Amino acid sequence: MRSCARRCGRGSLPLSGILLLLIPPFLLALQLLVVGPRLPRATRTGVEQEVAFSVISIEPDRNSRQRGSPSRRPGLEEDGEEQEEEEEQVEVEDGERRELARAYEDENEMHSRQMGPRTLEVQPWAADEPSFTAELDRIITYITRPQLNCSRVLSPGQTQASLPPADSPRWLLCAEDWLLPAADRPCVAYSFSMDGLDADFLKTVSGLGCEVHSFDPSTSSASGGHLGNSLASNHGDGGGVVRRHKMWLEWRAPRKRRKKTRGSLGSVSQTLADIMASLGHHTVHFLYADLLSAEWRVFQNWIESGTLQSVHHLVAQVHLQWAGFEVGGTNEEVLHYWFSVLQGLQASGLKLVHSSAGEGHSVLKQTVVGHSSYMLSWANTRR
Structure with missing residues (x-):
């Protein structure tokens, strides 16, 4: 054991x-x-493996505008008032949501400026280097050579089409049948003037049976901004009543768009697109504008917003004495900007019908052979 x-x-x-x-x-x-x-589980032959996705929320960078903002365009000043508005925050209770909303709005605005299909295209310089003489000669040549020959025209104060007059009237409307509104269709006309020199224009478009609206912020007989569509009473009466409004044109797109009721503008200054929407108009057949040197920025707004597609005839005075509201830079840069705007009008479909020189012989405070202002008449060939 x-x-x-x-x-x-x-x-x-x-x-x-x-x-x-x-x-x-x-x-x-x-x-x-x-x-x-x-x-x-291991993937089997012939059977797809399921994939789980994770959703990640990324807060936009507050400095996105500073890093990606487009470069300043030639001839344009920085708008101090607009910069102040951009610093305002959307009114919401939650502070974090307010910052997010402002950042997204800034990013979308920057994107639209960079990628928008109607951004004003800056033209090449007239010479190898910036030159006042070369830029001015190019502008004067452009605005004094009509691009569209009209066999029949409407002269100031006239309601019957006729042959082009021997003298040079202040403005002309091309009266070719394919450019005029049909007799059985509504006709709409706008006039923006503060000097009373649009009387002949108002008489002509009223005689055509148009619905006529005159805009002047200084008028005492205006409707106070509460506007209605008078199409039924104006169209076809042979001498349409001119509705006068205490209103003027704005070139800045409103930062906060509020839904406007038809017939009410709600402010003394609005863009052309907002005025048309408030009056219920999709088309303005005849538009007269003497904007006292604000025309360059207003034109730019019409080009970039696409509003010109809805304007058939444009009669406007351009002022060359000084740069204009919110337009800055050297004299060469200002002329370069002006020419870019004129090219933008042409790219939008407007062709020059008539040019009439005004008084004075100074451009940007320099004495020149040309004139200080020109009344230009365009017709839209892409309507």
Whole structure:
């Protein structure tokens, strides 16, 4: 018995050793039982593996405008008032939401300026380097050479089409049949003037049976900004009543667009697009504008907003004595900007019909051979 114990002790492991050998396999089996069901299944042949997507919310950078803002255009000043408005925050209770809304608005505005299909295209310089004489000669040549010959025209104060007069009237409307509104269709005319020199224009378009609206912020007989659509009473009466409004043109697109009710503008200054929307007009057949040097920025707004697509005839005075409202830079840069605007009008479909020189012989306060202002008449050939 004693000898057997000695033999067994020498040829076999003790009980504790056997337990140590069994513990690791036991733990491994236990781990497979607990964790195994949670492991992703291997992809089987012919079966697509499911993919889980995570949604990540990224807060826009507040300085996105500073890093990605477009470069300043030649001939344009920075608008101080507009910069102040851009610093205003949207009125919401939650401060974090307010910052987010402002950042998104700034980003969208920057994107529209960079990627918009109607952004004013800056033209190449007239010479190899900026030159006052070269830029001015190019502008004068452009605004004194009509691009569209009309066999029949409407002269100031006249309601019957006739041959072009021998003298040079202040303005002319091209009276070709394909450019005039049909007799059985509504006709709309706008006039923006503060000097009363639009009387002949108002007489002509009224005689055509148009619905006529005259805009003057200084008039005392205006409707106070509460405007209605008088199409039924004006169209076809042979001498349409001229509705006068204490209103003027704005070239800045409003930062906060509010839904306007038809017949009410709600402000003394609005863009042309907003005025048309408030009056319920999709088209302005005849538009007269003497904007006292604000025409360059207003034209730019019409080009970039696409409003010119809805204007069939444009009679406007351009002023060359000084740069104009919110237009800055050297004299060469200002002339360069003016020419870019004129090219933008042409790209929008306007062709010059008539040009009439005004008084004075100074451009940007420099005495020149040309004149200080010109009354230009255009017709839209893409209507």
